[in-house]
Amino acid sequence: MKELLTSDIYQIRSSYMLDDISYKTLLQLYQPIMGMEAVSLYMTLYSELDQITLTKSPSLISRLCKMTGFSLNELSQSLSKLEAIGLMSSYKKKSQENRFLFDLKMPYLPHEFLNHPILNDLLQKRLKDEYKKTVSVFKVYNVNLDHYQDISANFTDVFDVHYQGKEVLKEKSYKQKIHKAFEDEYDLSLFYQGIENLQLSKKMFTKEDEQLIQRMGLLYKINALDMQNLVKQSVVQGHLGKRLFSRNCQQYYDLKMPEKFENIFHKQSPLLHEQTGKSSLDKHIYYLENISPYDLLKDKIGGKEPLKRDLQVIESLLTTLELEPGVINVLIETTLEKCNQSLPKSFMEALGSQWKRKKIQTVKEAIDEGKAYLKYQGKQNASWDEYTKEFNIVSHDQKQEDIDEDALALLQQYD
Incomplete structure (x- = not known):
């Protein structure tokens, strides 16, 4: 959008009428991405349309500034956002440099928006934890039609077409919902x-x-x-x-893609505790509290670089759920044990979300939750002493390559 002047002239047109679902889509789906200023401007422009012709007579830009309370700069920014996201196209008259036409476009339908690979991705990143709640606003109750019989009337049951007479039934011309690609x-x-x-x-x-x-x-x-x-x-x-x-x-x-998430992967708990106990459990808790998720994954595969896919899963948990790195470490070990040494994103997100709701903040709390989860899944619970004896857990004071043995023993203790 070029820089506007208060003396410029604008006119509005549209090809459709806004319905209730369109207003809801604008407020719930578009607004988190564009901001309320751009949505407010869109609705203001639409409100100026004649509801019969869907056009507006020419007016000065100064009127639009007074209507919205925007400065010229704020107005230009909001117009640019509407153009960029596909809700409006702007045209300048060739014979008059100061005359503009604002062509309003139809918002996407909710399912179109949520299936759009770019808009939906932007919405998820902006809303984070609130995304699912927002999407649920547009969910429709689905009925299993296998238990119902279709008794709808057919066309010929209702209408009678007379090609030779004056009262020929004509096909309805439905409005075409147009939006900018x-x-x-x-x-x-x-x-x-x-x-x-x-x-x-x-x-x-x-x-x-x-x-x-x-x-x-x-x-x-x-x-x-x-x-x-x-x-x-x-x-x-x-x-x-x-x-x-x-x-x-x-x-x-x-x-x-630059490795811009490296600092996240290397993040450790802000409170690094002193090693207080001498049992294998105390030493393993201390280990998980003082190692980053990145280094833990590296330990699990013998010092090699973790797979980018695994790092992306951990990055998502750290940034979206904002779990403590020590808690993430317990989640990693629990998942590896439960899922045959793999890190499925869906499993980790589901279990991580549960821990977030329960406000799990320490390694000890996470270990207790991991044990409770695996016990709930039907596994037999056992005491720490029984597992230390069975698996011969070694001390974390030993060399680094022995650490995985201790971690494995703790995971077995979850069972």
Whole structure:
């Protein structure tokens, strides 16, 4: 949006009427991303429309400033947000530099928004713990229709069409809900330049393929030149392999993405406790309180670098649930024991969320919860002394390679 002046003239038009679900979508889904100023401006613009013609007579920008209480700079910023997210397009009249047309677009329907790979991802990152509660607002009660009989009337049961008479039944012309395509921001013309050198042709790609390329390009910030190579790697028997292409884009992002989360992985508990007891349990608690999740994962695989996928799971727990690193360490060991030495994201998030709700903040509390969980799952509980005897747990004063033996014994004690 160019810089506006109070003497500029604007006019509004739209192609639809806003309904209740549109208002709800704007407030619950769009507002967390854009902010209330942009949503307020959108509703103000819509309120000025004539409800019959869905247009507005020309007015000065100064009127809009007075209506909203925005300065010119604030107004321009909010208009730019509406344009960027696809709720509005702005046009300048060629013969009059100071005359603008604001074309309001239809908000996405809730299911369209929540299935959008970019908007939904932004909403999750902004809302964090509140995301599920917000999504539940739009859930519809689903009925199992297997237990019902369809008794709906057919078209011919209600309407009688007379082609020769004057009262010919005409098909209703339903309003078309128009919204600006978010994917249009990715320029495919640059992508298509030079693909012949890679033995690719524009005719190979369908409209659906192009939309996927645009979405992946925006989501993973892939430039046109790199995109050409990624598409080339993803062509199978003359067609774009969508799953292979998505996986290649993810791998591209992983390789290009700077290790900006390293400080999170290396984070330790703010309260590093002194070693107070001499039992193997006390020593293991001290160990988990004084090692970072990153180093713990490294210990588990013999000093090698942890997999990026595992680090991403831990990063998500540390940033989204904000669990203490020591508690995360117990969660890691509990998951490894329960899930055959793997770290499934869904399992860790579910158990981690439960611990967050229970306000688990110390390693000792987490160990007790881990034991209670595994016991609830039907495993036999045993005393610490029994397991130290059975598995011959060694002291943490021994060399580093013995640490995993002690950790394993503690996990067995959870059982």
